[in-house]
Amino acid sequence: MRVSARHATLLLFLAAFAALPLLLPSSFHLRVATLVWIQALAAVGLNLLMGLAGQVSLGHAGFFGIGAYAVALGPRHLGLDPLLSALAGLVLSGLLALLVGRPILRLRGHYLAVATLGLGILVWLVLNSEVALTGGPDGIQVPRLVLFGWRVAGAETWYWITGAVLLLGVWLALNLEDSPLGRALRALHDSEVAARVAGIDVARSKLVVFVMAAIYAALAGSLLGLFNRFVTPQVADFLHSIELVTMVVIGGMGSTLGAIVGAAILTVLPQALTVFHDYEHAVLGLMIILFMIFLRQGIVPGLAALLPRRAVA
Amino acid sequence: MDQLLQFVFSGLTVGAVYALVALGFTLIYNASDVINFAQGEFVMLGGMVTVFAHAAGVPLPLAALLAIVVAVATGLAVHRFAIEPARGANAVTLIIITIGASILIRGLAQIMFDKQFHRFPAFSGEDPIAVLGASILPQSLWVLGGAAVIVAALWLFMERTLLGKAVRATAANRLAARLVGIDTTLVLALAFGVSGAIGALAGILVTPITLTSVTVGTLLALKGFAAAMLGGIGNPVGAVAGGLVLGLLEALAAGFLSSTYKDAVAFVVIIAVLFVLPQGLFGKRAVERV
Numbered sequence: 172m173r174v175s176a177r178h179a180t181l182l183l184f185l186a187a188f189a190a191l192p193l194l195l196p197s198s199f200h201l202r203v204a205t206l207v208w209i210q211a212l213a214a215v216g217l218n219l220l221m222g223l224a225g226q227v228s229l230g231h232a233g234f235f236g237i238g239a240y241a242v243a244l245g246p247r248h249l250g251l252d253p254l255l256s257a258l259a260g261l262v263l264s265g266l267l268a269l270l271v272g273r274p275i276l277r278l279r280g281h282y283l284a285v286a287t288l289g290l291g292i293l294v295w296l297v298l299n300s301e302v303a304l305t306g307g308p309d310g311i312q313v314p315r316l317v318l319f320g321w322r323v324a325g326a327e328t329w330y331w332i333t334g335a336v337l338l339l340g341v342w343l344a345l346n347l348e349d350s351p352l353g354r355a356l357r358a359l360h361d362s363e364v365a366a367r368v369a370g371i372d373v374a375r376s377k378l379v380v381f382v383m384a385a386i387y388a389a390l391a392g393s394l395l396g397l398f399n400r401f402v403t404p405q406v407a408d409f410l411h412s413i414e415l416v417t418m419v420v421i422g423g424m425g426s427t428l429g430a431i432v433g434a435a436i437l438t439v440l441p442q443a444l445t446v447f448h449d450y451e452h453a454v455l456g457l458m459i460i461l462f463m464i465f466l467r468q469g470i471v472p473g474l475a476a477l478l479p480r481r482a483v484a
Numbered sequence: 485m486d487q488l489l490q491f492v493f494s495g496l497t498v499g500a501v502y503a504l505v506a507l508g509f510t511l512i513y514n515a516s517d518v519i520n521f522a523q524g525e526f527v528m529l530g531g532m533v534t535v536f537a538h539a540a541g542v543p544l545p546l547a548a549l550l551a552i553v554v555a556v557a558t559g560l561a562v563h564r565f566a567i568e569p570a571r572g573a574n575a576v577t578l579i580i581i582t583i584g585a586s587i588l589i590r591g592l593a594q595i596m597f598d599k600q601f602h603r604f605p606a607f608s609g610e611d612p613i614a615v616l617g618a619s620i621l622p623q624s625l626w627v628l629g630g631a632a633v634i635v636a637a638l639w640l641f642m643e644r645t646l647l648g649k650a651v652r653a654t655a656a657n658r659l660a661a662r663l664v665g666i667d668t669t670l671v672l673a674l675a676f677g678v679s680g681a682i683g684a685l686a687g688i689l690v691t692p693i694t695l696t697s698v699t700v701g702t703l704l705a706l707k708g709f710a711a712a713m714l715g716g717i718g719n720p721v722g723a724v725a726g727g728l729v730l731g732l733l734e735a736l737a738a739g740f741l742s743s744t745y746k747d748a749v750a751f752v753v754i755i756a757v758l759f760v761l762p763q764g765l766f767g768k769r770a771v772e773r774v
Contacts, residue, residue: 227576274759284579285713286758289751292706296751300744409702413583420580449595456588463581464569 176475177345180428184341188334198326203442205326208333209395211434212340214418215427216387219344221416222425223353224380225360226276227284230291231415234264234385236298236407238392240305243313243402248304253316257393261386268385269378276377283381291412299404310403313396329398336394337431340387344427347383356380388415414455421462423469432470486617491739492732493615497624497693499731500631501527504686505708506715506723507638508679513718514655515668515675518578522562522586524705525593526683529555531696532593534688535602544604552684558589559680563673586701593698606692627689634682635724642720651675655718703747710750713757715766722766729765 191204213235220226238260245256267290275286298305305311316323323332347353355376359366363373396402405411414437422433440458441451466473505523512520533554537547562585570581607626612619642648653661654671662668687696694700711730715722730750738746 221576227579271755278758282758284576285709286755288706289710289754293748293751293755296745296748409706410587413580413587416580417584420577450591452587452594453591456584456586456591459584460566460581460588463573463577463584464566467570467573467577 177349180345180426181341183428184338184431188338192327192330201326201330203439205330205333205398206395207431207435207438208330208337209391209398210415210418210438211431212333212337212394213388213391213415214422214430214434215337215340215344216384216391217415218419218422218424218427218430219347219380219387220384221419223348223356223360224377226377226381227416228287228291228381228384228412229284229416230287230289230294230409230412231384231388232407232409232411233287233291233294234268234388235392235395235411235415236294236402236404237264237267238389238394239396239402239406240298240311240392241389242393242396243311244305246314247311253314253397254318257390257397260393261389264385264389265382268382272378272381276381277374283377288409288412291407292409295404295407295409298407305404308404310401313400313402315400316397323397333394333398336390340390341427341431347380348427352376352379413459417455417459417462421458421466421469423472426469426471426475429469429471436470487739489616489618491735493618493620493624495732495735496728497621497627497690497731498734499711499728500627501686501690501694501704501727502708502711502730503724503727504631504634504682505704506711506727507635507720508682509708509712510718510720510723511651511675511679511682512672513712515651515672516567516578516658517575518567518582519575519709519717520562520676520679521579521582521705521709522589522701523679523683523708524701524703525586525589526555526559526680526701527687527690527704528590528593528696528698528701529558529680530684530687531691531700532597532602532687532698533684534691535604535696536597538604544607547604548688551688552681555680555684555687556677557680559676559678559683560673562589563676567672567676568669586705590698590701597698599698601695601697603692603695621693623689623692627693630685630689634685638678638682638720647674707750710754713754716763719766725765 192201195201195204213231217228217231220228238257241256241260241263242253245251245259246253249256251259271286271290272283275282299308301307323329355366355371358369359371359373359376367373392406395406418433418437419430420433421436422429422431440454444451444454447454505527508523508526509520512518530551533551534544534547537550538544542550562582566581566585567578570577606621606623608622610621612621642652650661650666651671651674653664653666654668658668661671707730708727711726712723713726714730715724715726730753733753734746734749737749
């Protein structure tokens with residue numbers, strides 16, 4: 172029965188993906204949509220960790236930042252191709268997640284949240300302080316992506332590229348949910364003891380999904396760097412980590428479609444609120460509190476509960 | 485040697501502030517298992533409200549009192565309007581709510597105040613006192629003395645008053661506390677109020693030395709949390725010890741290693757504690773029942 176929810180997610184996303192360029196009047200709007208796809212990719216990955224395994228990463232922007240700076244620093248300091256640099260960023264993020272996650276995820280409780288909180292800020296501190304290497308708080312240029320002689324440019328091109336990568340990410344995430352690993356994660360989310368009794372390697376399952384979530388975030392970071400052709404340490408700061416968690420939570424933990432909806436809201440809203448620039452933080456804080464209190468299960472599961480039972484269950 | 489002593493003085497001063505923030509974490513955590521990331525904003529409010537009230541012509545002691553009142557009111561409001569309506573939510577939800585509250589408080593402060601760094605004059609002059617070849621600011625003594633008085637007062641309150649005993653009973657076992665007629669909601673509101681007051685006092689004491697701005701809260705909250713983790717979360721003695729140790733480590737790292745990465749110490753400490761002794765220095769080994 173879950174298969175239909177899975178198909179619905181893919182269909183809804185595909186429809187939005189194909190229709191948006193026809194509906195959006197200007198390249199500015201396409202750029203915002205591109206940003207949504209990029210943030211959504213990170214949120215979909217984080218949702219695997221939060222929704223399936225019930226673990227929280229409060230430093231996910233650190234992995235995002237590693238991906239973003241990989242495409243800036245690889246070409247500049249090592250002469251690497253941007254694509255190869257992005258790959259190096261993914262590997263680095265995955266390894267870092269493995270290194271930190273291995274000892275931490277053996278513990279029970281929310282220690283991962285605490286450890287990633289520290290890790291994320293350490294990444295941000297390095298990016299912000301190593302001025303000679305990273306350009307410091309002012310940020311750094313990213314070279315243009317050239318694929319087999321084709322110079323990737325233009326808002327619409329990036330819209331399709333980032334959307335296609337997100338599509339791939341969503342498809343992988345949905346498959347993971349229905350894989351043995353996905354079922355193992357849901358089981359340990361409910362009860363670690365019961366999962367262990369059923370023969371699930373709890374620590375390993377959590378570790379695998381944490382590494383995956385880190386790689387999703389790094390890929391999103393690389394895409395953002397290549398798309399904006401400029402990165403600043405802000406991509407890795409604590410506020411961005413919180414924004415990513417908020418996307419997952421307001422969209423609905425455990426819902427891949429929810430992660431995309433959450434990313435869309437948190438990306439579009441600040442653009443719409445630029446007039447109230449001074450109030451941006453206050454509004455974000457207030458939104459987080461209100462959603463947590465009144466729509467605890469998130470937008471997508473909340474709406475799905477309103478639909479006739481047969482259509483979703 | 486005098487250099488080392490100098491670092492010890494400045495480390496203990498900053499450490500006392502971390503200790504107070506960690507103590508605020510501990511109070512609320514014990515009453516509810518909530519990790520209140522808005523704790524740093526109380527410190528920010530303590531400093532900023534005093535600065536602006538003082539600049540508006542209010543005498544310093546009165547400005548400080550006003551700041552404490554504002555911080556206590558903010559703490560109570562966070563409890564009443566953000567924590568209480570979400571009662572029964574899981575720990576992650578509550579953590580995110582307190583982060584939301586901290587962003588909201590900071591956002592509102594940004595609108596009401598400004599983004600500049602501020603200070604007000606030290607309580608008893610700015611001339612450093614020479615001690616064994618090192619020099620210590622009179623305000624540092626205020627911070628250390630003030631922290632000691634706060635810790636002692638809190639201890640007396642917890643040990644000697646009926647209300648304090650109710651707080652401890654709630655920390656030990658919430659359900660049992662309710663069964664003997666303790667209003668645990670009131671206890672939690674009290675914890676938020678007292679945490680607000682402690683945070684504000686820390687902010688008032690330390691602002692003449694470290695300066696303040698609307699953005700200081702985040703880092704202070706995270707470092708106070710690191711201190712609480714180091715001491716073993718939920719343990720008041722551990723919180724104070726953790727804060728002082730963290731302050732010392734930070735000052736020594738800034739002095740002997742790199743001042744750029746002084747802020748990294750707290751987060752390296754968090755990860756190291758989790759790797760090596762997840763219960764912290766003073767924490768009890770928790771046994772989770774199934």
